[in-house]
Amino acid sequence: MAYAGHRIDPERRRGRGATINPGGRFEAEQRVLEDDGWGTLGELPAFKTEVSIEKPRTIITRNDSPDISFDRSINPYRGCEHGCVYCFARPSHAYLGLSPGLDFESKLTAKPDAAILLEKELSAPSYQPRTIAIGTNTDAYQPIEKKLRIMRSILEVLAKFNHPVGIVTKSALVQRDIDILAPMAVKGLAKVAISLTTLDPKTARTMEPRAASPAKRLETIRALSEAGIPVTVLVAPIIPAINEHEIERILDAAKAAGAREAGYVLLRLPLEVKDLVQDWLLTHHPDKLRHVVSLIRSTRGGKDYDPAWGQRQVGSGPYAWMIGRRFEMAAERLGFNATRLRLRNDLFLKPEKEKAQLSLF
Structure with missing residues (x-):
């Protein structure tokens, strides 16, 4: 069930979410740490954040998935320092030849030319505007954004073009960009979703160690809302027997802070995430491991994961149905989702290029 041979010493992974660092599924060899009797494992360095530069040819990613509300997105970074153990990304x-475990949260890539590429793609004669989603894969406001400011440069381009944007984050750093987002929101061009998994700081610290604390996320909802930026709260993911008992409390707190809409996602365990979450449970909640796994499988047709469209976000079966009804009843009681905000596409405007100076004549 778990990769005990891959488990990393707690001191080496302090401040990280994953407890293991198994090789990727495409690797020809798998390596397991083994003490050779000389005590050398104790001399290995702690995992430090490393950032590599990526130079993509395009920055807008397209998708045709029928169960998500957007057809294009931007990912300024690969990997995420927040270290959320459950992250489906x-x-x-x-694909980078790295581990989905601790490598995912410590070996990152950044795309510093993202804004330049975006301006070029938006300026194409054939481009048709629709909401660009940011933060749906890895968080654009993870800690390295504070220094690199790639997300801010992207927002500056989107604001210049009057292009709609929807942001998902669990970081308080989004408050830094209120000066851009608030004027966009007035035009109906921006909204932000804050992922709030738990209100318990102890659970949050082990499950998503470098993300903003629950209190900071509620503060962020309030700050964005008071600035006139529409905010959605995402109870995501709901993990059976770990945070499901908090559904109503999370919605209550988010509503009080100013959130207008609400959504949820049931825990997803694609590929390596299954082993990462199970080893995390074994480390932090050993008494609940079998119970949690059993409940998860009851929502996925007896399997650890069902990727079927229409099912992967909410699951199936009686237990998944109960979670969905609890969420819907609490959201309705609080007045969430009375109306759904649709961002505007009709204000899109390509700035005039500077007229080229005539030459020769």
Whole structure:
């Protein structure tokens, strides 16, 4: 069930979410740490954040998935220092030849030319505007954004073009960009979703160690709302027997802070995420491991994960149905989702290029 041979010493992974660092599924070899009798494992350095530069040719990613509300997105970074153990984006790190475990949260790539590429793509004669989603894979406001400011440069381009944007984050750093987002929101061009998994700081610290604390996220909802920026709260993911008892409390707190809409996602365990979450449970909640796994499988047709469209976000079966009804009843009681905000596409405007100076004549 768990990768005990891959488990990393707590001192080496202090401040990280994953407890293991298994090789990616495309690797020809798997390496397991083994003490050779000389005590050398104790001399290994702690995992430090490393950032590599990526130079993509395009920055807007397209999708045609029928169960998500957007068809295009931007990911300024690969990997995420927040270290959320449950992150469904972790398996993508295997494409880089890295581990979806601790490598995912410590070996990152950044795209510093994102704003330049975005301006070029938005300026194409054939481009048709629709809401760009940011933060749906890895968080654009993770800690390295404070220094690199790639997300801010992207927002500056979107504001210049009057292009709609929807942001998902669990970081308080989004408050830094209120000066851009608030004027966009007045035009109906911006909204922000804050992912609030738990109100318990102890649970948050082990499950999503470098994300903003629950109190900071509520503060962020309030700050954005008071600035006139529409805010959605996402109870995501709901983990059976770990945070499901908090559904109503999270919605109550978010509503009081100013959130207008609400959504939820049931825990997803694609590929390597299954082993990461199970080993995390074994480390932090050993008495609940079998119970949690059993409940998860009851919502996925007896499997650890069902990727079917229409099912992967909310699950199926009686237990998943109960969670969905609890969420809906609490959201309705609090007045969430009375109306759904649709961002505007009709204000899109390509800035005039400077007229080229005539030459020769």
